[in-house]
Amino acid sequence: MAQATRQASAEGGKHTPVGTIHVVDPNALNWLFITWNTMEEPVRTTPDGRLVGAAMEESRWINETTLEVVLRRGITFQDGEQFDVRSFKRAFYEVQRWRAPHPPGTSLNFHPDTRLEVIDDYTVRMIFPEPDGAILGKFRGFHLASTRFWDEIGFGYKKLGTGEGHW
Amino acid sequence: MGADPLNCVWLDTREDRTDRVVLTAFEDHWNKERGPRLEKVIFRNDISPAEALDLVCTTEGQIDLVTEVAPADAEKVQNSEYAKLEVIDSMRILLGLINRGAEDAPLHDKRARKALNLAVDRARLVSEAFNGYAHQSAGVIPAYAGGYPGNEPYPHDPGEAKRLLQEAGWPEGRPLRLATTTSTEGVARMLEGDLRESLGIDVEVMVVPDEGLLAAQHALVEKVMALPFDVLLHAWIDLSADAPPAFMHHYLYSEGGPFRTGPPVAEFDRLMGQFAKETDAERQSALSAEIDRFVYDEVLSLFLVAPQALYAVNKNVNFVAHATTLELAETYVTEEHWSRKNGS
Numbered sequence: 001m002a003q004a005t006r007q008a009s010a011e012g013g014k015h016t017p018v019g020t021i022h023v024v025d026p027n028a029l030n031w032l033f034i035t036w037n038t039m040e041e042p043v044r045t046t047p048d049g050r051l052v053g054a055a056m057e058e059s060r061w062i063n064e065t066t067l068e069v070v071l072r073r074g075i076t077f078q079d080g081e082q083f084d085v086r087s088f089k090r091a092f093y094e095v096q097r098w099r100a101p102h103p104p105g106t107s108l109n110f111h112p113d114t115r116l117e118v119i120d121d122y123t124v125r126m127i128f129p130e131p132d133g134a135i136l137g138k139f140r141g142f143h144l145a146s147t148r149f150w151d152e153i154g155f156g157y158k159k160l161g162t163g164e165g166h167w
Numbered sequence: 168m169g170a171d172p173l174n175c176v177w178l179d180t181r182e183d184r185t186d187r188v189v190l191t192a193f194e195d196h197w198n199k200e201r202g203p204r205l206e207k208v209i210f211r212n213d214i215s216p217a218e219a220l221d222l223v224c225t226t227e228g229q230i231d232l233v234t235e236v237a238p239a240d241a242e243k244v245q246n247s248e249y250a251k252l253e254v255i256d257s258m259r260i261l262l263g264l265i266n267r268g269a270e271d272a273p274l275h276d277k278r279a280r281k282a283l284n285l286a287v288d289r290a291r292l293v294s295e296a297f298n299g300y301a302h303q304s305a306g307v308i309p310a311y312a313g314g315y316p317g318n319e320p321y322p323h324d325p326g327e328a329k330r331l332l333q334e335a336g337w338p339e340g341r342p343l344r345l346a347t348t349t350s351t352e353g354v355a356r357m358l359e360g361d362l363r364e365s366l367g368i369d370v371e372v373m374v375v376p377d378e379g380l381l382a383a384q385h386a387l388v389e390k391v392m393a394l395p396f397d398v399l400l401h402a403w404i405d406l407s408a409d410a411p412p413a414f415m416h417h418y419l420y421s422e423g424g425p426f427r428t429g430p431p432v433a434e435f436d437r438l439m440g441q442f443a444k445e446t447d448a449e450r451q452s453a454l455s456a457e458i459d460r461f462v463y464d465e466v467l468s469l470f471l472v473a474p475q476a477l478y479a480v481n482k483n484v485n486f487v488a489h490a491t492t493l494e495l496a497e498t499y500v501t502e503e504h505w506s507r508k509n510g511s
Contacts, residue, residue, distance in 0.1 A: 013199045013200045014199040015199070015202055015203070015204045015499070016194075017192035017194060017202070017203045017204055017205055017206045018204070018205070018206055018499075018500065018507060019205050019206055019207075019499070019500035019504050019506040019507050020205065020206060020207040020208070020209065020506040021205060021207075021208055021209070021231035021232055021481070021484055021495075021498070021500065021506070022209050022211050022229065022230050022231050022232070023208060023209065023210050023211065023230075023231065023232045023233075023234070023493075023495075024210075024211050024212075024214065024216060024219035024230055024232070024233045024234070025210060025232075025233075025234040025235070025493055026216045026234065026235050027234055027235055027493065029404075030184070030210070030493075032492075033492050033493040033494075034188060034190070034210070036492055036494065037190060037208075037493075037494065037495055037496065038190060039170075040170040044494075045406075045407050045408070045489065045490070045491050045492060045494075046489075047255070047487055047488065047489045047490065047494075048256075048311070048408060048490050049258050049312070049405075049407050049408030049409075049489070049490035049491045050313075050407065050408055050409055051407050051409050054198075055170070061446050064446070067446075072197065074197050075170050075197045076170060076195050076197070077170045078170065078193050083170055104406070104414075105418070105425070107413065107414065107417055107418070130444060131444040131445070131446050132443070132444075132446070133410075133413075133442060133443050133444055133445040133446050133451055134410065134413040134443060135446075136409070136410075137406065137407055137409065137410055137413045137414065140406050140407055141406070144170070146170075
């Protein structure tokens with residue numbers, strides 16, 4: 001029986017999603033690729049691997065140890081919750097709970113004594129005890145999620161009781 | 168819940184993957200220019216990569232994208248009626264970890280390490296082991312990544328290699344122990360010949376069986392027991408291309424680096440300390456180059472190749488390959504794709 005098919009279009013830069021693909025990905029990092037396809041981070045990478053802003057619109061160093069992060073407006077999580085500084089703050093406290101949250105290793109950790117200072121709904125400052133030149137790369141592994149994600153699933157929290165090695 | 172271009176219906180984080188993982192389009196994603204352009208992505212974990220490659224090359228409507236295509240299979244994809252080959256310079260490297268702490272071999276001596284590098288014919292390695300789908304390495308940072316210092320790969324110079332190894336005092340009759348996992352055994356066999364012929368010494372290839380991989384990894388990372396190899400073939404990656412020392416050099420050589428094979432190198436750690444605290448992008452890039460130049464000059468590894476990533480893709484899928492990830496937001500299918508003709 002014939003079905004009507006949706007036509008692809010790109011009006012005003014918006015694409016109407018059409019089609020299905022089947023993927024076989026034996027890469028051991030498949031779990032990470034799926035995370036990057038489905039979760040938001042402050043930064044993402046371009047096809048040639050360069051970091052660009054994603055949920056973070058821009059950042060600048062206020063002084064040697066303070067990074068001001070301006071968050072993007074107009075982001076909605078898949079469950080309808082609006083993204084703002086509260087989302088960033090929640091993700092920060094969730095990741096800081098663990099000693100080794102990231103499977104690739106602790107080089108992605110923020111310093112345990114890092115503090116946040118909220119400026120407004122879309123601006124937050126990260127205050128480090130020492131300069132962190134790797135912070136933008138660390139943002140690649142800083143997954144931002146809605147309240148429901150943290151409350152109901154988390155990175156293995158409910159199932160495993162810990163977020164160590166599961167971020 | 169995240170906010171990226173696709174929803175995840177279910178993702179299992181156990182070692183054993185579920186048969187399928189289904190991602191559906193999140194149409195309210197903020198970045199309209201990127202996508203999502205696909206309605207659905209289905210990860211099939213219920214068939215083997217070899218079977219998947221056959222299906223993408225010989226059928227339509229079964230498999231649309233297979234990652235990690237081996238260079239030896241590239242031609243099969245190129246000759247396929249249904250699939251095309253996508254290739255990208257990736258943030259992947261393959262090198263030899265040199266056991267600078269070996270007790271009965273002078274690998275603490277830079278001359279011996281340089282001899283290993285001069286013994287390898289990288290051009291042949293690229294053309295024969297990778298069918299051309301790799302770049303020769305000159306240090307850790309690939310030429311297309313941030314902070315590349317512009318080094319040239321060490322030349323293939325068997326005469327100088329042999330001279331340097333003798334000068335470093337390689338013990339008579341002591342074989343070189345070259346370790347590898349099963350995934351890089353082919354490369355090891357090719358290197359075995361180069362090293363034996365160039366250096367004039369015997370080479371023992373030690374293949375870590377798949378069932379012994381975890382124990383071998385523990386031994387490497389924990390550094391409690393003496394390492395049983397002189398050189399271990401090691402594949403590594405980066406999560407971005409901007410500042411490789413943060414992930415690549417740190418893991419390979421830092422005092423706290425899990426893959427460091429030998430005593431800490433004070434000058435390297437000093438440079439990494441500077442790098443870690445540098446928040447100016449230009450100065451950090453200059454430091455990246457200085458760090459990579461240092462590991463190249465000190466010959467801290469057997470530098471080999473930066474392999475490209477190969478994908479087999481259905482001809483009606485416009486796949487945008489990424490250097491560091493498998494990103495699907497920009498990928499779309501043409502009107503001729505089976506899923507659009509079927510209304511799937």
